[in-house]
Amino acid sequence: MGNTHLAESSSVQSVDRALTILEILAQRGESGVTEIAADLGVHKSTASRLMTALLNRGLVDQVSDRGRYRLGLGLVRLAGSVTSSLDAVSGSRAVTKALAAEVGETVNIAVLDNNRVLYVDQVIGPSMVSMRSWLGQSVPTHCTASGKALTAWLDESDRIAARPDSWTKLAQNTITSGEALEKELKRVRELGYAVANQEMETDFMAVAAPIRNEHDEVTAALVISGPASRIKPDDFESLGHIVKQSASKLSGNPNFWRE
Amino acid sequence: MGNTHLAESSSVQSVDRALTILEILAQRGESGVTEIAADLGVHKSTASRLMTALLNRGLVDQVSDRGRYRLGLGLVRLAGSVTSSLDAVSGSRAVTKALAAEVGETVNIAVLDNNRVLYVDQVIGPSMVSMRSWLGQSVPTHCTASGKALTAWLDESDRIAARPDSWTKLAQNTITSGEALEKELKRVRELGYAVANQEMETDFMAVAAPIRNEHDEVTAALVISGPASRIKPDDFESLGHIVKQSASKLSGNPNFWRE
DNA sequence: ATGAGTGTTGCCCATGGCGCAACGTTATGC
DNA sequence: GCATAACGTTGCGCCATGGGCAACACTCAT
Numbered sequence: 001m002g003n004t005h006l007a008e009s010s011s012v013q014s015v016d017r018a019l020t021i022l023e024i025l026a027q028r029g030e031s032g033v034t035e036i037a038a039d040l041g042v043h044k045s046t047a048s049r050l051m052t053a054l055l056n057r058g059l060v061d062q063v064s065d066r067g068r069y070r071l072g073l074g075l076v077r078l079a080g081s082v083t084s085s086l087d088a089v090s091g092s093r094a095v096t097k098a099l100a101a102e103v104g105e106t107v108n109i110a111v112l113d114n115n116r117v118l119y120v121d122q123v124i125g126p127s128m129v130s131m132r133s134w135l136g137q138s139v140p141t142h143c144t145a146s147g148k149a150l151t152a153w154l155d156e157s158d159r160i161a162a163r164p165d166s167w168t169k170l171a172q173n174t175i176t177s178g179e180a181l182e183k184e185l186k187r188v189r190e191l192g193y194a195v196a197n198q199e200m201e202t203d204f205m206a207v208a209a210p211i212r213n214e215h216d217e218v219t220a221a222l223v224i225s226g227p228a229s230r231i232k233p234d235d236f237e238s239l240g241h242i243v244k245q246s247a248s249k250l251s252g253n254p255n256f257w258r259e
Numbered sequence: 260m261g262n263t264h265l266a267e268s269s270s271v272q273s274v275d276r277a278l279t280i281l282e283i284l285a286q287r288g289e290s291g292v293t294e295i296a297a298d299l300g301v302h303k304s305t306a307s308r309l310m311t312a313l314l315n316r317g318l319v320d321q322v323s324d325r326g327r328y329r330l331g332l333g334l335v336r337l338a339g340s341v342t343s344s345l346d347a348v349s350g351s352r353a354v355t356k357a358l359a360a361e362v363g364e365t366v367n368i369a370v371l372d373n374n375r376v377l378y379v380d381q382v383i384g385p386s387m388v389s390m391r392s393w394l395g396q397s398v399p400t401h402c403t404a405s406g407k408a409l410t411a412w413l414d415e416s417d418r419i420a421a422r423p424d425s426w427t428k429l430a431q432n433t434i435t436s437g438e439a440l441e442k443e444l445k446r447v448r449e450l451g452y453a454v455a456n457q458e459m460e461t462d463f464m465a466v467a468a469p470i471r472n473e474h475d476e477v478t479a480a481l482v483i484s485g486p487a488s489r490i491k492p493d494d495f496e497s498l499g500h501i502v503k504q505s506a507s508k509l510s511g512n513p514n515f516w517r518e
Numbered sequence: 519a520t521g522a523g524t525g526t527t528g529c530c531c532a533t534g535g536c537g538c539a540a541c542g543t544t545a546t547g548c
Numbered sequence: 549g550c551a552t553a554a555c556g557t558t559g560c561g562c563c564a565t566g567g568g569c570a571a572c573a574c575t576c577a578t
Contacts, residue, residue: 013565014535015312018274023316026340033556043537048556053274057282067544067555071341073370076379079338080395081285082330111332120335135394136339272534273566292525302568307525326524326575 017042018050022059022071030063030070079136083121090253096123096222099246103239105226108134109211110146111219115162117147120220134225139200140164142181143174145208148194149221152185153210159185173199193240194221197233205231207239209247222247276301277309281318281330289322289329338395342380349512355382355481358505362498364485367393368470369405370478374421376406379479393484398459399423401440402433404467407453408480411444412469418444432458452499453480456492464490466498468506481506 017040024039025031031039037047051069054060058074087093092109100107100123109121119134141147142164151162160178167176175181188194196206206225210218224231224243231239276299283298284290290298296306310328313319317333346352351368359366359382368380378393400406401423410421419437426435434440447453455465465484469477483490483502490498 011315012273012277012308012312012567014271014273015277015309016315018271018277019312019316019318022337026337029344034554044556045538045558046536048558049271049535050274052557053271053278056270056275057278059278070344071337073341073372073377073379075334075338075341076395077372077377077397078281078285078330079334080377080397082332082334083395085288085329113332113336118332118336118339120332136335136342138336138339293523303525304527304569305567307527308566311526 014050017046018054021047021050021054022075025060025069025071030068032068036069083135086121090250092121092250093123095246095249096121099123099222099224099243103224103242105224105230106134108146108223108225110144110150110208110221110223112141112147112150112162113138115141115164117141117144117150117221119146140170142167143170143196143199145194145196145206145225146221146223148185148188148196149208149210149223150218152188152194153218170200171198171202171204173197175199191240193244195233195236195240197236198228203228207231207236207243209240209244210251211247212251214252220250222250273309276305277313280306280309280313281334284319284328284330289327291327295328342394345380349509351380351509352382354505354508355380358382358481358483358502362483362501364483364489365393367405367482367484369403369409369467369480369482371400371406371409371421372397374400374423376400376403376409376480378405399429401426402429402455402458404453404455404465404484405480405482407444407447407455408467408469408482409477411447411453412477429459430457430461430463432456434458450499452503454492454495454499456495457487462487466490466495466502468499468503469510470506471510473511479509481509 020040021036024036033048033051034044036051037044040047051060055062055069055072058072058077060069061072062068063070086109096107096109107123108119110117110119112118116138117140119137119139122135139147141151141162147162151159154162159182163178163181168174169176175184193207193209195208196204198204204225205228206223208221208223211220211222213219222243224239279299280295283295292307292310293303295310296303299306310319314321314328314331317331317336319328320331321327322329345368355366355368366382367378369376369378371377375397376399378396378398381394398406400410400421410418413421418441422437422440427433428435434443452466452468454467455463457463463484464487465482467480467482470479470481472478481502483498
């Protein structure tokens with residue numbers, strides 16, 4: 001997904017500016033017109049008009065009567081349409097619900113988003129432990145089963161590009177070097193599935209398999225996740241085989257999510 | 260939230276057009292350039308350029324190498340930022356997680372979106388039955404506990420405006436007239452919480468309470484939901500009191516979601 | 519092989535987006 | 549309490565950009 005701010009061919013400058021405002025607000029939380037104007041390199045009257053256009057459609061919201069703006073709920077509504085159409089195109093919900101029922105844990109679909117993992121759909125299994133909704137969340141690639149499943153089959157240069165911005169130790173088993181990650185991804189290719197054993201968060205376990213398009217390219221990952229009290233390392237092999245089988249039911253579809 | 264398509268003061272025509280494309284794709288699932296051009300009343304070259312601007316930022320996606328477009332994953336990413344900032348502003352996640360742990364069921368936050376209910380945040384409880392993620396989903400107001408909690412305290416004219424587009428019987432206990440709904444909303448005001456007993460979907464039970472701003476206006480609803488096998492009508496009173504207490508912890512915040 | 523329909527792109531010009539100036543409002547410092 | 553600074557908004561006129569036209573390449577149906 002291109003994320004250049006400057007125009008590629010056939011761009012529309014004022015639309016680009018408005019969408020850049022959305023990205024700035026996503027990163028910063030909230031912002032004023034003068035700040036946005038400075039970021040865009042335009043006059044504050046221009047920024048004000050662009051904000052008003054976004055405000056009228058609910059894509060931004062005013063934090064107070066005067067001043068600061070933030071992203072609006074119109075984005076949540078539009079995103080709800082995206083996840084509904086994921087199912088409409090691929091019938092993925094039937095597969096993910098069946099998987100959740102079979103293994104008794106939460107199931108997600110994730111995609112590679114530059115060097116991050118984006119969760120695009122979720123079915124909650126009969127888990128005994130409270131877990132938050134992953135939908136719309138973004139996590140690093142090196143310490144999640146989904147991230148490993150999404151990157152293991154990339155060309156070496158793309159795998160390097162997909163590495164995290166930071167090798168900070170996030171939990172007790174976090175991979176903290178490119179060398180260790182390469183070794184792990186080699187193992188993922190051998191097994192055909194990826195695992196995460198308390199690598200991004202304490203107590204968070206996951207097993208993931210790639211979903212491929214008709215050209216055998218990895219376009220998404222199917223993920224089973226749950227707490228360490230429920231998913232033990234001894235379970236990885238059997239869950240790995242199960243998630244591979246379910247992922248293969250979702251593979252081969254040309255219109256599944258593309259990067 | 261204004262949803263007029265024609266410019267209000269200080270609008271930007273090309274940004275409005277681009278955002279209208281997003282709304283058309285949300286409703287229709289997918290569309291071609293020529294269809295979008297016809298809907299917008301512009302030349303197909305104009306529609307093509309607007310689509311390209313959206314494509315470059317991932318807000319739309321091409322279904323195939325040539326032709327049809329749909330909403331893209333960039334919207335899911337932006338929407339994830341919205342729900343993250345909900346917590347940042349109000350600290351609502353601590354309250355909703357505590358509630359989910361206490362009652363053992365899924366907890367949502369919903370807002371009124373014209374005459375629909377939009378789910379904007381969710382914490383999954385240790386439910387024993389598989390339930391889908393509500394985040395981003397939109398449901399009618401008359402047959403959901405959240406919809407009743409969001410509309411019961413409106414002025415009469417606003418309550419009427421918030422009524423559903425159709426009184427179709429969706430489940431065995433669906434309210435099917437304005438008169439019955441008014442009686443029900445009077446009861447909600449008396450109790451201080453709302454209930455849904457298999458009204459929108461078979462087996463789907465919910466209890467909701469209003470979240471109010473510092474002017475005592477209802478800005479969101481806090482919702483407990485689960486299957487009929489787990490939540491029985493005899494539980495409504497105790498869950499009602501619990502959800503009212505949690506909702507009051509989230510009330511009084513001037514920057515909570517506004518319509 | 520041909521025609522219809524789609525989406526894309528170079529080019530030119532009409533118009534819509536933009537900057538400027540002025541204004542109203544709020545917050546801050548003294 | 550008052551003056552000043554800073555913010556966001558809006559009318560206006562100008563020009564840079566957005567848009568329509570024409571031509572093209574491509575796909576699909578006949």
